[in-house]
Amino acid sequence: MTELRKALELAEAVIKTGGFDGLSEIPEGDPEEKAFTAKRGGSALRRGAAAALVCTALCVTAVAAGPSLWQYIQARQGPFAGLAQTVEGAVCTSGGIEIQVLSALADDVRGEVYFTVRDVEGDRLDSQLTLRCGADSDLAGRLVEYDSESRTALFAAGMSYYRPQTEGAVGLGTTGGAVPDTLHLAVERLTTRQGELDAGASCAGVTAALLDSLPLGEGDRVVMGVEESGYPASILPDERVVLAPGQTPMPLEGTGDVTISSMGFASDGRFHVRVAYAPGIGHEDLDMGYFLARVYPRDERRTAEEKYWRATVITQVEGGLDVLFPLIKAGEEAELGEVYFYGGYERPGVDIDGPWSIDFPLEHYPSAVLEWTGTLAGRRVDHVTVSPLTVTMDSDDTGGFSTAELTVVLKDGTEVPAACGAGRYANVGEGAGAEVWDAYNTWELERPVEVAEIDHLLLLGEHIPVS
Numbered sequence: 001m002t003e004l005r006k007a008l009e010l011a012e013a014v015i016k017t018g019g020f021d022g023l024s025e026i027p028e029g030d031p032e033e034k035a036f037t038a039k040r041g042g043s044a045l046r047r048g049a050a051a052a053l054v055c056t057a058l059c060v061t062a063v064a065a066g067p068s069l070w071q072y073i074q075a076r077q078g079p080f081a082g083l084a085q086t087v088e089g090a091v092c093t094s095g096g097i098e099i100q101v102l103s104a105l106a107d108d109v110r111g112e113v114y115f116t117v118r119d120v121e122g123d124r125l126d127s128q129l130t131l132r133c134g135a136d137s138d139l140a141g142r143l144v145e146y147d148s149e150s151r152t153a154l155f156a157a158g159m160s161y162y163r164p165q166t167e168g169a170v171g172l173g174t175t176g177g178a179v180p181d182t183l184h185l186a187v188e189r190l191t192t193r194q195g196e197l198d199a200g201a202s203c204a205g206v207t208a209a210l211l212d213s214l215p216l217g218e219g220d221r222v223v224m225g226v227e228e229s230g231y232p233a234s235i236l237p238d239e240r241v242v243l244a245p246g247q248t249p250m251p252l253e254g255t256g257d258v259t260i261s262s263m264g265f266a267s268d269g270r271f272h273v274r275v276a277y278a279p280g281i282g283h284e285d286l287d288m289g290y291f292l293a294r295v296y297p298r299d300e301r302r303t304a305e306e307k308y309w310r311a312t313v314i315t316q317v318e319g320g321l322d323v324l325f326p327l328i329k330a331g332e333e334a335e336l337g338e339v340y341f342y343g344g345y346e347r348p349g350v351d352i353d354g355p356w357s358i359d360f361p362l363e364h365y366p367s368a369v370l371e372w373t374g375t376l377a378g379r380r381v382d383h384v385t386v387s388p389l390t391v392t393m394d395s396d397d398t399g400g401f402s403t404a405e406l407t408v409v410l411k412d413g414t415e416v417p418a419a420c421g422a423g424r425y426a427n428v429g430e431g432a433g434a435e436v437w438d439a440y441n442t443w444e445l446e447r448p449v450e451v452a453e454i455d456h457l458l459l460l461g462e463h464i465p466v467s
Helices: 003-017 067-083
Strands: 033-035 053-058 091-094 097-106 110-119 130-133 142-147 152-160 182-191 194-202 213-215 221-224 241-243 258-265 270-277 292-297 313-317 320-329 336-346 351-361 374-376 379-386 390-395 406-410 415-427 437-445 454-459 462-465
Touching: 067 097, 067 110, 067 142, 067 152, 091 351, 097 182, 097 351, 110 182, 194 258, 241 258, 241 270, 258 336, 270 336, 292 320, 379 454, 390 415
Parallel strands: none
Antiparallel strands: 033 053, 053 091, 091 097, 097 110, 110 152, 130 182, 142 152, 182 351, 194 336, 213 241, 221 313, 258 270, 270 320, 292 336, 313 320, 374 379, 379 390, 390 437, 406 415, 406 454, 415 437, 454 462
């Protein structure tokens, strides 16, 4: 039985049982310490120059991350967890901060690496930890979970390796030789002083009644005007006001740094949300263009064609921001579902300098190139690859494939859905005055499959044979 087959059977068992209960116990190995050697030429001396840098390769399993974070990784990987590579020995400690690579899951199109950042000397980290990676780093991670008990942050780093070739003609895409055998993670600095806002709140309590409002004060400052929003100034109300604070206080799910102070219709008849900052929170040196606000209608699905209202004016007020949505008017009975905020902000915290440098081997599942090429739904298809994780296609499609679900049909008739993921559309003939489209699309399988067991692919009602 192949390792892939074993992993696929594990994935099927996970699907049937609905989780990874009983799979979280990782056997503990005997620690063996040895020097960790950088494999990248010229920069190795520079990376090892800091006296405080202590890099080691510990022959231990990922149990050091703790069972809760290991379970979280498995949950994110879902049915693909059995195919993931456990990375051992990839750990570096500097300034009392330990960074350890735990797991990787990749084919030759895309992948994801998980690593932890742990404070081994104190309690300096929190759920707003961000990394400053070096220019030579192959990875840049985003924080996905923080375990305060173990003082450990879990990061996920996405990878994309597909490189379609567009020189001369459409359909020269290839995955050959793009995936490195070794990845390099280089972190120069850690900080908890930059918060990342990705939080929302329900609009269920909003009524058509007008809330108390205030005229613009001397200290109020418009930090994003209608000009930056792309809307004409004619959509703005004649009266320029902000909501008075403290009328409908409520938390924003996902953060304690920013809350809603007041939300509803101001005296100008337009929808406003006033957000309040916790002590020490602000936007002094951050680009306000990165602070985005949207209101989603009730029961609206989040899709590629999602509907929402955008904020057009953001005013800095005492203790926070007033966010104006002028296209939402009192009395028009707009079915408001949820207000959502995205962006960055400054907060109290610490900066910790490294560096941290780790090289580790990457195992990946190769894609098979199909013999079939031809026309599909009126598009010319030049290159199709399949792996246990993804299906990728080069074509002259102009955008229709990006919203189409693909189905992998196995020889026993089983159908495995695949949702459209990363891709690209480019008019490569634009410079010559002609419209020549080059595109690639990637579909991510709902669960892993063995390529040899695939009979055909189904897209837009048409078959692609897999031989």
